[in-house]
Amino acid sequence: GGFDENIPRILREGQGIEIEEGSWEILPVFRFLEKYGKVPHREMFNIFNMGIGMVIALDAAEAQRAIGILAGQGERAAVIGRVTGTEGVAIR
Template sequence: CDVHGISHITGGGFDENIPRILHDGQGLEIEEGTWEILPVFRFLEKYGKVPHREMFNIFNMGIGMVIALDASEAQRAIDILTAAGEKASVIGRVTDTEGVVIR
């Protein structure tokens, strides 16, 4: 696959790390729930009184790495990662508006 960028989602999570692999003027639209969100994150949000949007930057909601590539290669990349024992899914798309939007 022709990988355009890889972002390790650590401290700073979605808002700080992913934009680093994008070009100026680009952003990202994330579709929440396109990956398995473990119950522990809902527990922490509820009982820790963490604002929902902050959960993506503090705990990353279970996403460890983002790989940016052309949409036409997404399934091939998922198949390769799955064969290697990893869980992978398409979680969003690159947009022409800077910033990270989570829907």
């Protein structure tokens, strides 16, 4: 399902998400697979999630606290986008 099918499941009806590509570390293997596997760029987000293992949608005011909690458990986390009033997933 990747980004287009899975992320909307955590949002309310009428909401969407805008993802800021590169706001997290995109490992070189994904660029390699895209180039040599001739995988369309947008499909990389649906097939491989571009390295994103989990998405949590929460109030922006709580983001840094959540990142700190995850870091305390040895996890890397980043703000990768924002919820919008337009359904779907936009990648910028």
